[in-house]
Amino acid sequence: MELLHNLAMGFETALSLQNLAYAFLGCLLGTLIGVLPGLGPVTTIAMLLPSVYGLDAAPALIMLAGIYYGAQYGGSTTAILINVPGEASSVVTALDGYQLARQGRAGAALAAAGLGSFFAGSVATLALAAFAAPLTELALAFGNAEYFSLMVLGLVGAVVLASGSMLKAIAMVLVGLLLGQVNTDVITGEARFTFGIQQLQDGINFVVLAMGLFGLGEIITNLNSGDSRRSLLTQKIERLWPTQAEFKEGSGATVRGTVLGSILGLLPGGGALLASFASYALEKKISRTPENFGKGAIAGVAGPESANNAAAQTSFIPMLTLGIPPNAVMALMVGAMMIKGIQPGPQVMTSNPTLFWGLIASMWVGNLMLIVLNLPLIGMWVKLLTVPYRLLFPAILVFCCIGAYSLNGESFDVYMTALFCCAGYLFNRLGCEPAPLLLGFILGPMMEENLRRALLQSQGDWTAIATRPISAGLLLLAALLMVMVLSPHVGRKREEAFQGD
Amino acid sequence: MRNTLSFFRQQDAASGGLFLLIGTAFGCASLHHELGSSQRPGPGYFPLVLSVLLLLVGSALLWRTWRKQTPTTHHTAPLARRALVAVVCAVLLFGLLLPRLGLFITVPLVLAVADMAAGKFELRRWLISAMVLTLFSWLVFNLGLSLNLPVSPTLPHF
Numbered sequence: 001m002e003l004l005h006n007l008a009m010g011f012e013t014a015l016s017l018q019n020l021a022y023a024f025l026g027c028l029l030g031t032l033i034g035v036l037p038g039l040g041p042v043t044t045i046a047m048l049l050p051s052v053y054g055l056d057a058a059p060a061l062i063m064l065a066g067i068y069y070g071a072q073y074g075g076s077t078t079a080i081l082i083n084v085p086g087e088a089s090s091v092v093t094a095l096d097g098y099q100l101a102r103q104g105r106a107g108a109a110l111a112a113a114g115l116g117s118f119f120a121g122s123v124a125t126l127a128l129a130a131f132a133a134p135l136t137e138l139a140l141a142f143g144n145a146e147y148f149s150l151m152v153l154g155l156v157g158a159v160v161l162a163s164g165s166m167l168k169a170i171a172m173v174l175v176g177l178l179l180g181q182v183n184t185d186v187i188t189g190e191a192r193f194t195f196g197i198q199q200l201q202d203g204i205n206f207v208v209l210a211m212g213l214f215g216l217g218e219i220i221t222n223l224n225s226g227d228s229r230r231s232l233l234t235q236k237i238e239r240l241w242p243t244q245a246e247f248k249e250g251s252g253a254t255v256r257g258t259v260l261g262s263i264l265g266l267l268p269g270g271g272a273l274l275a276s277f278a279s280y281a282l283e284k285k286i287s288r289t290p291e292n293f294g295k296g297a298i299a300g301v302a303g304p305e306s307a308n309n310a311a312a313q314t315s316f317i318p319m320l321t322l323g324i325p326p327n328a329v330m331a332l333m334v335g336a337m338m339i340k341g342i343q344p345g346p347q348v349m350t351s352n353p354t355l356f357w358g359l360i361a362s363m364w365v366g367n368l369m370l371i372v373l374n375l376p377l378i379g380m381w382v383k384l385l386t387v388p389y390r391l392l393f394p395a396i397l398v399f400c401c402i403g404a405y406s407l408n409g410e411s412f413d414v415y416m417t418a419l420f421c422c423a424g425y426l427f428n429r430l431g432c433e434p435a436p437l438l439l440g441f442i443l444g445p446m447m448e449e450n451l452r453r454a455l456l457q458s459q460g461d462w463t464a465i466a467t468r469p470i471s472a473g474l475l476l477l478a479a480l481l482m483v484m485v486l487s488p489h490v491g492r493k494r495e496e497a498f499q500g501d
Numbered sequence: 502m503r504n505t506l507s508f509f510r511q512q513d514a515a516s517g518g519l520f521l522l523i524g525t526a527f528g529c530a531s532l533h534h535e536l537g538s539s540q541r542p543g544p545g546y547f548p549l550v551l552s553v554l555l556l557l558v559g560s561a562l563l564w565r566t567w568r569k570q571t572p573t574t575h576h577t578a579p580l581a582r583r584a585l586v587a588v589v590c591a592v593l594l595f596g597l598l599l600p601r602l603g604l605f606i607t608v609p610l611v612l613a614v615a616d617m618a619a620g621k622f623e624l625r626r627w628l629i630s631a632m633v634l635t636l637f638s639w640l641v642f643n644l645g646l647s648l649n650l651p652v653s654p655t656l657p658h659f
Binding site: 167168170174175185187192193220223389394397399400402411412414415417425426432452455459460462 | 512513515516519520523524527530531534535538539540541542543544545546547548551552554555558559561562565584585588589591592593595596597599600608611612615616618619620626630634638642650
């Protein structure tokens, strides 16, 4: 079977010493930032992007991927132990996980989270391997109009599934698209919106944008909210393995969470956060003892943790096969691939098969590493939490600065980072989410190129985009999504789901 | 007649205003370029479309906020002037100093400025973090990743 052959090739790549080392580094870093609140995968990956220039494509992507799904593991540790979710997607885990810890069942909670995540990660990686080929074939039937509509769907999805005001999310996408227009026009060679600044002729470097908006902006917000002393559960964690009964309780939730997470990860704008919330809601709904939720239900930990890990893995699918990033982290991965000269899209599978399958195989290896890293090393991670933010943020700041400078050896990029830091803070105060902006920025140039080509091909006929079958289907889906969310009933549910944010 | 200032203190209203500004700016700028037609879109085509859309959304936001009888979310946290200024100055300083004074001088200086973002300045803490971070950065970025950041002051050339 071709799938087996590809997987074998993938494992050959993934198990090379260098790639193993980078996978381990990625998982370690990921767990670390997952454990530390105030530092997330977006910031970290943005900070590490300049280093991608010096690495080969496969180890770089393997490491970055490891950081992403590793963070999902790490975030649950702090959520359970000290009721401080290290990652946004661990917010739900804290609800029941912390209660379990207070009852002395921290080990069971941690194991439920860890094992559930591993199961979910493995299954999702298999799904990724299985669906990659058919999806890629589908994508080869895409023309310019189809790609344009697909990107519209992607952006609409990001808007719809973002928390907060939809109008503002739409506006942020538009701002991102506009910022992506600052460059040299592809077709005519004219420089646009550059104000005569030479460094802008290649466009705003998205690393600069990401670091300023997310990394530095986050620092300011965190500094402002103060460093509340958290109560640390220092009692020794006994009995790491769950009992027979706890196992049964959690396994059903794990499977359901995996399925739910795998699907939600595919959706644009979806991902780990949405998956964990949805899983918690589902488990609570179908549980025979819903009153246990919030007081220490294993299902309330196993389900969301499986879901967020599964979603983290499957969110690679649209990125790797179609070249469309479904969330901010994947947008950065697309950027990383472009840095290495790889154009993300359906041809990646055929032009860089070792990279493609190697990445997939290393995800499974990474999940294995993570379960090993997390369960025995819990004590160490907890110690790390005592590092005050006061010591942490200067390091982040310096790394961001160095990263920005190292892009082109130019101070200009550093100044731009400062500018976007201000912008990021402004957006934060105005309640505007930066993630849709990043997505719009990454997709902007591609969208424009596809749109212009499509219009050229159709002789200026806008309706051609809406009448070609695949394209029409995609646009219809986008419209449906918007209508669904605009309906008051769904709108209320959406607000409920994001209460915990 | 509602007070204009308090109207714009609301997040949604201020956002709407911001988007109108951005939309207008980009829109005007895109008019400088050839728009072309639907058949042959020029460089100004897509940006103009986007700017118009942004203007619409911005107006919608303002309209919606205006229509609501009860005020929507205001700015919650106090303005983090100190943190913002400190971080931004630190970053700008880094950009200014690194090519001129090199890593070993720039990092400690930048750290000093950044430190002021979070309260009182402590000499000991600054010294330790300056040493650790400078050394770490040098090891990881220059030696480990071969980034060739300037490390010592360069003589000014004219």
